[in-house]
Amino acid sequence: MYRHLERRLAVRLREFLLQRYPGATLPNIVIEPPPKVELGDFAIPVFPFAKSLRTAPLKIAETIRAEIGPIEGIAGMQVAPPGYLNVKIDRAWTALALAANQKAPTTAAVGKILVEHTSINPNKAAHIGHLRNAILGDTFVRLLRYAGREVDIQNYIDNTGVQVADVVVGFTHIEKKSRAEIESLASQPRFDYYCWDLYARVSQWYEQDKQNLQIRAQTLHGIEDAASETAAIAELISTAVLRRHIETMDRLDIEYDFLPRESEILHLHFWDAAFAKLKDAGVLTFETQGKNKGCWVMRRAGTGSTTENTGDTEELVKISEEDQKVIVRSNGTVGYVGKDIAYHMWKFGLLGRDFGYRKFYRYPNQHDCWISAMQGEKEHPHFGDVEEIYNVIDARQSEAQNTVIEALRGLGHNEAADHYTHFSYEMVALTPRCAVELGYKLSEEDKTRSYIEVSGRKGFGVKADDLLDQLIVSAKNEVDSRHPQLTETGRLSIATQIAVGALRYFMLKFTKQSVIAFDFKEALSFEGETGPYSQYAVVRATSIFKKAAADPDTFLRDSNISAADFERFLVGENADEFWELWLASAKTSYIVNQCISTTEPAYLAKHAFQLAQLFNAFYHRHPILSESDEKRKQFLLATVAVVRRELIRTLSIMGITVPPVM
RNA sequence: GGGCGCGUAGCUCAAACGGAUAGAGCACCGGAUUUCUAAUCCGGUGGUUGCAGGUUCGAUUCCUGCCGCGCCUACCA
Numbered sequence: 001m002y003r004h005l006e007r008r009l010a011v012r013l014r015e016f017l018l019q020r021y022p023g024a025t026l027p028n029i030v031i032e033p034p035p036k037v038e039l040g041d042f043a044i045p046v047f048p049f050a051k052s053l054r055t056a057p058l059k060i061a062e063t064i065r066a067e068i069g070p071i072e073g074i075a076g077m078q079v080a081p082p083g084y085l086n087v088k089i090d091r092a093w094t095a096l097a098l099a100a101n102q103k104a105p106t107t108a109a110v111g112k113i114l115v116e117h118t119s120i121n122p123n124k125a126a127h128i129g130h131l132r133n134a135i136l137g138d139t140f141v142r143l144l145r146y147a148g149r150e151v152d153i154q155n156y157i158d159n160t161g162v163q164v165a166d167v168v169v170g171f172t173h174i175e176k177k178s179r180a181e182i183e184s185l186a187s188q189p190r191f192d193y194y195c196w197d198l199y200a201r202v203s204q205w206y207e208q209d210k211q212n213l214q215i216r217a218q219t220l221h222g223i224e225d226a227a228s229e230t231a232a233i234a235e236l237i238s239t240a241v242l243r244r245h246i247e248t249m250d251r252l253d254i255e256y257d258f259l260p261r262e263s264e265i266l267h268l269h270f271w272d273a274a275f276a277k278l279k280d281a282g283v284l285t286f287e288t289q290g291k292n293k294g295c296w297v298m299r300r301a302g303t304g305s306t307t308e309n310t311g312d313t314e315e316l317v318k319i320s321e322e323d324q325k326v327i328v329r330s331n332g333t334v335g336y337v338g339k340d341i342a343y344h345m346w347k348f349g350l351l352g353r354d355f356g357y358r359k360f361y362r363y364p365n366q367h368d369c370w371i372s373a374m375q376g377e378k379e380h381p382h383f384g385d386v387e388e389i390y391n392v393i394d395a396r397q398s399e400a401q402n403t404v405i406e407a408l409r410g411l412g413h414n415e416a417a418d419h420y421t422h423f424s425y426e427m428v429a430l431t432p433r434c435a436v437e438l439g440y441k442l443s444e445e446d447k448t449r450s451y452i453e454v455s456g457r458k459g460f461g462v463k464a465d466d467l468l469d470q471l472i473v474s475a476k477n478e479v480d481s482r483h484p485q486l487t488e489t490g491r492l493s494i495a496t497q498i499a500v501g502a503l504r505y506f507m508l509k510f511t512k513q514s515v516i517a518f519d520f521k522e523a524l525s526f527e528g529e530t531g532p533y534s535q536y537a538v539v540r541a542t543s544i545f546k547k548a549a550a551d552p553d554t555f556l557r558d559s560n561i562s563a564a565d566f567e568r569f570l571v572g573e574n575a576d577e578f579w580e581l582w583l584a585s586a587k588t589s590y591i592v593n594q595c596i597s598t599t600e601p602a603y604l605a606k607h608a609f610q611l612a613q614l615f616n617a618f619y620h621r622h623p624i625l626s627e628s629d630e631k632r633k634q635f636l637l638a639t640v641a642v643v644r645r646e647l648i649r650t651l652s653i654m655g656i657t658v659p660p661v662m
Numbered sequence: 663g664g665g666c667g668c669g670u671a672g673c674u675c676a677a678a679c680g681g682a683u684a685g686a687g688c689a690c691c692g693g694a695u696u697u698c699u700a701a702u703c704c705g706g707u708g709g710u711u712g713c714a715g716g717u718u719c720g721a722u723u724c725c726u727g728c729c730g731c732g733c734c735u736a737c738c739a
Contacts, residue, residue: 028679030679030680030681032679032681034682035681035682035683036682036683039682043681043682045680045681045682045720047681047718047719047720050719057719080682081682082681082682082719082720083681083719083720084681084682121739158739160739161738161739162738162739163738163739164739220738262739291737292737294737295737297737300665300735301665302664302665302666303664303665322663322664322735323664326736326737328737329737330737331737333737335736335737335738335739336738336739337739339739394733395666395667395733395734396733396734397734398665398666398667398733398734399665399666399734399735400734424666426667426668426732426733427732427733429732449731449732450731450732451732453732453733475701478701482699482701498701509675509676509687510674510675510676511675511676513667513668514668514674514675515668515732515733516674517674519674521688522674522687522688525687525688525701526701527687527688527701527702528686528687528688528701529675529686529687529688530687530701532701533687533701533702535701536701536702537702539699539701540698540699540702541698543698543699544698545698546698547698548698594678597678597679598678598679600678602676603678606676606686609686609687613686616702616703617702617703617704619698619702619703620694620695620702620703620704621703623697623698624698625697625698626697626698640698661699662699662701
């Protein structure tokens, strides 16, 4: 609703200014929320207009105020020095629309969006860094879907790389296990934990004797031959670990539609098709000398002119050695960036090849997750060939991501390149204290750092399932003591919802570019700016209605609070404290929009917290059920119902559900 | 060396697109409701936004230079 009004205001304002000041070039119109409610609901700084309209800011503001005429949903405007035009929303009008749960007409965006996230190497258990990725990605998917977009969720599986090879080495050369033994281990409950430890041991084994690295090379080579025993073992391990990742993420309500695997990209020769096109377009050049002699290289992203050369020479600009990114090695094999280019051409439907598809995992809600295959099933959904893509990948990979984008540009697919977004975020590290708690010995230097990077290779980190288990135990203790009369399963279910809420909120409350220094004390907190705080506000709202023997949503639908009633409680002295709740409630889709256009889900967490905070203060100040003025009681109940609805809505976009009691 | 990013209260973080008195949570101190359950609420302490310049009516935000920190910079994936 707020967003709807903002757009209406912007359009009207532009129209008015163009008509009132013909010929003037208008700067971009900025409309922002004022710092305080008393000032109004929209603030328009008019300073930027002063220059182009050659008029004093206050005069422009006054002209607009006096002459723009009535706008539906807008109650009035005020000029505020030194140069703001503050706009007040028609409160009763908005409250009526909100109470009726009226959806503002949305401009239906078309075209499918592909969001890729999680993408964990299938050789060890998922850790907290992977959780941040998956939660950011999943929340972004929910944001897009809330905004009416069609989204496919993909989780890219690198099942042929060194990381998987290392675990294969661990099983076959350190533990000397047979394929049958590995198979039996892989069916054990937390096989990914087993691999986690083994992976760390393999890394040590390499360090003990560099000769051992040759085993890795052999194994890596073996994996590429689909018919080999090594490949079969790799497939067995990676599939079992992948299944564990899917299960772990399912605990957090994170689902996928399709799991494209590198093995299929390899064996279905995606690269060959891409290679031909890249050569034709001159994106790749063959090096005949220097350290990259015999390699096909391209210009590393962000190094010098990627646009057309200024024309003095037709010759290809020589790329200096250090600006070269090797795509095809001198032995003819392709590196991962090359595979990624091919894969992204497929995503945009530019490759001319497709995967085979078969079903891999069925979620409790009957939704199927598909996986790539050499020979797929006849009937399958259509993946790829999308309009836009978002890749949720941490900031360390931004150069590689940009190189893929440059390759698309080089191929002439500028539109595709423009619709390729690297959803970049910073890593999750551990505080030194946390590392010590986990039993790691720290160097003196490490102790002074504010955070320490996790390392799967060293087995250094907090596993996703462990963290979730701890959160559940901790929440369960609280629930047990608060609700001893409930059944064990009932209490566990509540504790799980709280744990998931705490975890998802925790990962979303930081902005993307902030490194999360993970600390158990903070992550396990259920007080203050946390998920449970917001969940609790909803529980309180629900409980008011329970006591009143009414359902909040039907109450809203059937309520016959008139515009005059809303006017009475929302306008005038002391009304701002109520209006703040309605105003915040009106902002959900505005916030969603902001999250999408900035690829920043953290605003959503802030919104949930603000709603909860406003509600809790309101809850404390105003007894509702004992209110003797019937009209006022109806109004207060409506306020509770609307805030509750928007809070549930916001939390659900964050993938957080609310327990019946807490 | 080059590229990207960061530096805000004791700690962890906000403040999108330059805007009004830089806000939260935690911690600390002091209070509140025999209620619609205190996983709550109210108040207080706490700031030269790393430093120095510049642009602007206006800079935490943009530019330049320093200082400090992180990540990337493999014929690994």
